[in-house]
Amino acid sequence: MKRLSLLVSGRGSNMAAIIDACRHGHLAATVELVISNHKTSPALTLAQANNIKTAHLNTDTHASPETLDRAMRDTLRAHDIDLVVLAGFMQKIGPHMLAHYKNRIINIHPSLLPKYGGQGMYGMNVHRAVMAAGEKESGATVHVVNDAYDAGTILAQQVVAVASTETPESLAIKVLQVEHVLFAETIQKIIDGRILLPTD
Numbered sequence: 001m002k003r004l005s006l007l008v009s010g011r012g013s014n015m016a017a018i019i020d021a022c023r024h025g026h027l028a029a030t031v032e033l034v035i036s037n038h039k040t041s042p043a044l045t046l047a048q049a050n051n052i053k054t055a056h057l058n059t060d061t062h063a064s065p066e067t068l069d070r071a072m073r074d075t076l077r078a079h080d081i082d083l084v085v086l087a088g089f090m091q092k093i094g095p096h097m098l099a100h101y102k103n104r105i106i107n108i109h110p111s112l113l114p115k116y117g118g119q120g121m122y123g124m125n126v127h128r129a130v131m132a133a134g135e136k137e138s139g140a141t142v143h144v145v146n147d148a149y150d151a152g153t154i155l156a157q158q159v160v161a162v163a164s165t166e167t168p169e170s171l172a173i174k175v176l177q178v179e180h181v182l183f184a185e186t187i188q189k190i191i192d193g194r195i196l197l198p199t200d
């Protein structure tokens with residue numbers, strides 16, 4: 001049984017899928033803590049409704065990115081977290097977090113990385129870019145978080161076909177549905193050793 005912390009900023013549908021997978025025994029883990037950088041994010045409310053401990057940490061609650069980074073690391077350490085899961089977390093992870101949780105922070109991205117990743121590639125921007133390029137496929141990627149946006153080791157991907165009638169909005173829905181399954185499955189594979197996190 002692994003102790004997870006989920007980091008969120010907004011809607012929280014991936015968070016909800018992971019909580020659900022734990023509850024139904026598809027994921028041998030517990031969600032110990034949800035951290036949001038937005039006080040009003042629906043994800044935070046949803047976590048509280050599920051009786052999960054929450055913390056709201058951002059640059060309003062802390063004087064500088066440096067103290068915020070340390071506070072996030074220390075909060076996770078205090079909860080004895082094994083794996084940090086970014087589930088729609090719209091803030092760069094700082095060096096203190098990266099050092100302490102090296103290769104133990106993972107993220108999900110709504111494209112087939114390395115395509116359509118990097119700064120500015122989030123939300124509908126990703127799906128619009130995929131459509132504009134005339135791609136026949138897109139998908140979702142779970143990867144390790146390092147100091148560059150969307151650039152850490154790829155752990156799992158799932159392809160989604162882009163239909164001839166597709167719009168960025170319809171593609172976003174399709175990819176999100178895939179994310180909800182892929183994320184929990186990948187975490188379970190990490191837990192039982194079918195997917196190995198890097199050890200460098």
Ligand code: GRF
Binds near residue numbers: 087088089108109
């Ligand atoms: C997802 O599309 C995920 O790929 C990206 O942020 C979005 C979060 O959605 N990193 P939600 O908050 O989980 O609904």
